[in-house]
Amino acid sequence: MTFVDDSLLTETPEGPALLGSRCTNCSAHTFPRQAGCPRCTGSAMEDVPLARTGRLWTWTVQGFRPKPPYTGTETHEPYGVGYVELADQLLVESRLTESDPDRLRIGLPMELVIRSFRDDDGGGGPTRTFAFAPVTGADR
Amino acid sequence: MTGVAIVGAGMHRFGRTEGVSGRAQAVHAARAALADAGLTFQDMQFGFGGSHSAGDADTLVSELGLTGLPFINVANGCATGGSALISAQAAIASGAHDVGIVIGFDKHPRGAFDTDPADHGIGSWYGETGLMVTTQFFGMKIQRYLHEHDIDPAVLATIAEKAFRNGARNPMAWRRTALGAEEIAAAPMISHPLTQYMYCSPGEGAVALVLCRDDLARTYTDRPVFLRGAAFRSRRYGSFEVFSPWVALDRAASPTVEASRAVFEAAGVAPSDVDLAQVQDTESGAELMHMAETGLCSDGEQADLIRAGATEIDGRLPINTDGGCLANGEPIGASGLRQVHENVLQLRGDAGARQVPGAPQVGFTHVYGAPGISACTVLTR
Numbered sequence: 001m002t003f004v005d006d007s008l009l010t011e012t013p014e015g016p017a018l019l020g021s022r023c024t025n026c027s028a029h030t031f032p033r034q035a036g037c038p039r040c041t042g043s044a045m046e047d048v049p050l051a052r053t054g055r056l057w058t059w060t061v062q063g064f065r066p067k068p069p070y071t072g073t074e075t076h077e078p079y080g081v082g083y084v085e086l087a088d089q090l091l092v093e094s095r096l097t098e099s100d101p102d103r104l105r106i107g108l109p110m111e112l113v114i115r116s117f118r119d120d121d122g123g124g125g126p127t128r129t130f131a132f133a134p135v136t137g138a139d140r
Numbered sequence: 141m142t143g144v145a146i147v148g149a150g151m152h153r154f155g156r157t158e159g160v161s162g163r164a165q166a167v168h169a170a171r172a173a174l175a176d177a178g179l180t181f182q183d184m185q186f187g188f189g190g191s192h193s194a195g196d197a198d199t200l201v202s203e204l205g206l207t208g209l210p211f212i213n214v215a216n217g218c219a220t221g222g223s224a225l226i227s228a229q230a231a232i233a234s235g236a237h238d239v240g241i242v243i244g245f246d247k248h249p250r251g252a253f254d255t256d257p258a259d260h261g262i263g264s265w266y267g268e269t270g271l272m273v274t275t276q277f278f279g280m281k282i283q284r285y286l287h288e289h290d291i292d293p294a295v296l297a298t299i300a301e302k303a304f305r306n307g308a309r310n311p312m313a314w315r316r317t318a319l320g321a322e323e324i325a326a327a328p329m330i331s332h333p334l335t336q337y338m339y340c341s342p343g344e345g346a347v348a349l350v351l352c353r354d355d356l357a358r359t360y361t362d363r364p365v366f367l368r369g370a371a372f373r374s375r376r377y378g379s380f381e382v383f384s385p386w387v388a389l390d391r392a393a394s395p396t397v398e399a400s401r402a403v404f405e406a407a408g409v410a411p412s413d414v415d416l417a418q419v420q421d422t423e424s425g426a427e428l429m430h431m432a433e434t435g436l437c438s439d440g441e442q443a444d445l446i447r448a449g450a451t452e453i454d455g456r457l458p459i460n461t462d463g464g465c466l467a468n469g470e471p472i473g474a475s476g477l478r479q480v481h482e483n484v485l486q487l488r489g490d491a492g493a494r495q496v497p498g499a500p501q502v503g504f505t506h507v508y509g510a511p512g513i514s515a516c517t518v519l520t521r
Contacts, residue, residue, distance in 0.1 A: 005264070008265065058280040062276060067254040069268055083280065093387075101332050129265065
């Protein structure tokens with residue numbers, strides 16, 4: 001199954017991780033990778049895998065099917081969206097595997113997963129993207 | 141430094157006007173503003189204007205008059221009107237020109253905005269996977285804000301209820317039917333915790349303003365309104381903004397905070413001096429958060445103020461007296477100038493059924509938009 005943009009990911013011994021940049025001058029992180037540092041305005045960035053776990057910083061649920069350029073499955077199921085705080089790195093925006101407001105809360109432990117967001121209705125074949133899922137059995 | 145006065149204000153009604161292009165609405169607004177000032181397009185020494193999706197403002201001269209004036213297009217999303225005003229203020233204060241016009245207009249298709257990530261320097265994956273959606277950002281920002289300041293989400297419906305009540309008193313507004321808080325809260329959820337009636341919709345409309353040197357103002361009108369300050373700011377490292385695949389761990393104040401501070405300083409007034417304010421209410425949570433970001437109140441204080449009626453037209457701090465974006469919709473290029481137009485009417489005492497009582501002296505406006513920008517103005521009588 002294809003991934004939406006291979007440049008977003010890297011492999012680590014623990015599994016796939018998001019690939020970001022880290023400024024070698026001021027340690028600011030970005031995602032995706034970029035060549036310039038938004039904090040110190042320098043341009044000495046190095047690739048760095050981002051943490052695979054973090055905590056939910058904020059969240060919402062996408063209630064309607066977005067217009068193009070969204071290419072997700074035609075039959076809309078509301079999906080969660082949030083920012084996950086990756087310690088000492090950054091807050092990353094992501095789809096969430098959970099879309100029930102009663103099961104989402106700020107501070108919830110989350111982990112990176114790879115999920116399909118588009119089935120093969122469009123003829124292009126199923127496509128996957130990254131998402132964050134509540135850590136199973138985590139203390140709520 | 142030379143001061144700047146607003147001596148003419150004109151508008152094409154907001155909402156949906158089938159068969160009338162955005163450019164035609166802009167021409168309508170421009171002619172209304174010129175008539176209000178008792179001037180013609182021939183008298184205009186400069187023009188600044190813009191729209192997001194209804195054409196180039198500088199082409200309006202083919203209808204308004206081919207007078208050879210410098211007409212400069214501005215494009216700053218929701219701050220397009222603010223940027224046009226700032227440019228006009230500089231053109232007059234510098235001594236380069238005495239009198240000119242600013243025009244903001246737009247006409248968007250129905251439904252939520254569909255923005256191309258490439259225009260924002262973001263990969264196509266962001267749009268394809270369903271993250272390039274402005275409504276999500278506002279849902280997530282208010283979710284975090286309510287959590288941090290322990291605010292009851294019920295206030296979100298109360299804010300929208302006020303917007304539609306004010307819109308019902310405004311003949312230029314799009315949504316002119318009052319809606320109850322219960323109906324607003326029970327509407328379909330767009331982006332938790334915000335329902336359909338808590339969001340504004342992309343729409344149509346146009347506004348034009350004629351500005352001049354303050355010492356000339358009384359030759360055109362006996363009731364000039366003075367532009368005491370106009371400021372624009374972009375985002376800092378660490379502020380939480382729309383269309384951000386990532387946000388820094390460091391927290392920084394939003395561009396609203398910085399633009400507001402700058403404009404109050406330029407105007408020489410304090411937020412406590414403000415008699416009425418128009419703040420960006422893309423959705424009702426935005427009004428709540430922007431009340432504090434602009435300095436009009438402190439974080440967490442909003443719910444008590446709103447419940448006590450302080451932000452109503454007859455309250456201590458009337459906010460979005462014309463119904464705001466919720467009742468007027470959001471034609472991006474026109475929205476910021478709509479706020480200024482409303483404050484001009486209010487400061488003149490011309491706001492009719494929605495007039496703020498007590499002869500207000502100081503009006504404040506604020507817009508916020510992608511990609512993390514804010515523009516604010518202070519007007520006085």
